Amino acid sequence: MHEPRKIKIFDTTLRDGEQAPGLNLNVDEKLEIALQLEKLGVDYIEAGFPISSTGDFEAVRTIAGAVKNCAVVGLCRALPGDIDRAWEALRDAAHPRIHIFIASSDLHMEYKLNMTREQVLEAARTSVRHAATLCKDVQFSAEDATRSDPAFLGQLFAAAIEAGATTLCIADTVGYSMPEELAGLIVYLRNTVPGIENVQLAIHCHNDMGLAVANSLSAIQAGCTQIDVTINGLGERAGNTPLEELVMALYVRKSYLPTETNICHKQIYRTCSLVSSICNIPLPPNKPIVGANAFRHESGIHQHGVMKNPLTYEIISPETVGVKRNGIVLGKHSGRHAFEERLLEMGITLSGEKLENAFRRFKELADKKQYVLDRDIEALANEKMTAI
Ligand code: KIV
Numbered sequence: 001m002h003e004p005r006k007i008k009i010f011d012t013t014l015r016d017g018e019q020a021p022g023l024n025l026n027v028d029e030k031l032e033i034a035l036q037l038e039k040l041g042v043d044y045i046e047a048g049f050p051i052s053s054t055g056d057f058e059a060v061r062t063i064a065g066a067v068k069n070c071a072v073v074g075l076c077r078a079l080p081g082d083i084d085r086a087w088e089a090l091r092d093a094a095h096p097r098i099h100i101f102i103a104s105s106d107l108h109m110e111y112k113l114n115m116t117r118e119q120v121l122e123a124a125r126t127s128v129r130h131a132a133t134l135c136k137d138v139q140f141s142a143e144d145a146t147r148s149d150p151a152f153l154g155q156l157f158a159a160a161i162e163a164g165a166t167t168l169c170i171a172d173t174v175g176y177s178m179p180e181e182l183a184g185l186i187v188y189l190r191n192t193v194p195g196i197e198n199v200q201l202a203i204h205c206h207n208d209m210g211l212a213v214a215n216s217l218s219a220i221q222a223g224c225t226q227i228d229v230t231i232n233g234l235g236e237r238a239g240n241t242p243l244e245e246l247v248m249a250l251y252v253r254k255s256y257l258p259t260e261t262n263i264c265h266k267q268i269y270r271t272c273s274l275v276s277s278i279c280n281i282p283l284p285p286n287k288p289i290v291g292a293n294a295f296r297h298e299s300g301i302h303q304h305g306v307m308k309n310p311l312t313y314e315i316i317s318p319e320t321v322g323v324k325r326n327g328i329v330l331g332k333h334s335g336r337h338a339f340e341e342r343l344l345e346m347g348i349t350l351s352g353e354k355l356e357n358a359f360r361r362f363k364e365l366a367d368k369k370q371y372v373l374d375r376d377i378e379a380l381a382n383e384k385m386t387a388i
């Protein structure tokens, strides 16, 4: 049996995730999510795109100052002004990373960048070289890499390595790739790009055809060790690889694909419901891992099986991801003591006015619903107290 390979989780909820249509997070909301991501154990938090707005700059700067146990990342185009602005936001971070991207497909180079291949190569070289004088951790991403000429992509990656990039990322920007095809591209790059064995290789998948998790798993099998994800799969169009699904697939199928991550699985449900509540984007009931039905068994045959042995129909126990079995906790006859107990069991500490307000909202809710579920309590605890 092989030693498990360490897989680094790069969370981009606060950057690519925030590009989900209609989503706009303020600095306080971003900080609250970042602190929960730190508890969850992600390795990298991409906190924003500092040159894009003052709000994004402030968010990256605030998170860089507050988060100690994960690297904090700021996105830039391959332009000196973007890189300087990102560094200004990141410089106080315990572990800063500058992330530079430029498109590598002929389609994007012609219609979006209006640049030739030679110009893109030069922009990559000079921008990575500049970033490397500021920060020792520099990620270079090729946008639309999966629709690029593989030979040109290889040349671009070789230039970025020579200029000082420490991580290279293959972006499946429009979710175009098929799992085996993506693995083939990664193997080709690993076999042909000089120096690639000395850098971290990352994959960034979008979910346009529902293949983001499958593509990310395939990329891991082909040698990628950093996986870009977002909580609840938030992101442009159909979103990005959902952290909770990818991490749990790795955990459940560890014997098939021996890997390990730094994720604290018990924090998964908490993180997903916090992000859902702050972003005001409800989780679909059939959402894998964290949807309301993910651990419910409706048919009599299934219920009977699960009562005899949960393994019959459950490949993950709800407790593993921080969900209490059956989820039914309290109703309108429950008192303050039971409410407080349940909060504590769920790892939520509220006191004083916040506790009073949450309890009052709980009672109002219990009057309208037969049962108040864990996910309702989670939402109550996460509600902005001013709104209560
Ligand atoms: O999807 C994409 O190409 C991106 C890049 C900025 C890495 O998000």
Ligand code: ZN
Pocket (backbone or CB within 6 Å): 016, 171, 173, 204, 206
């Ligand atoms: Zn993306």
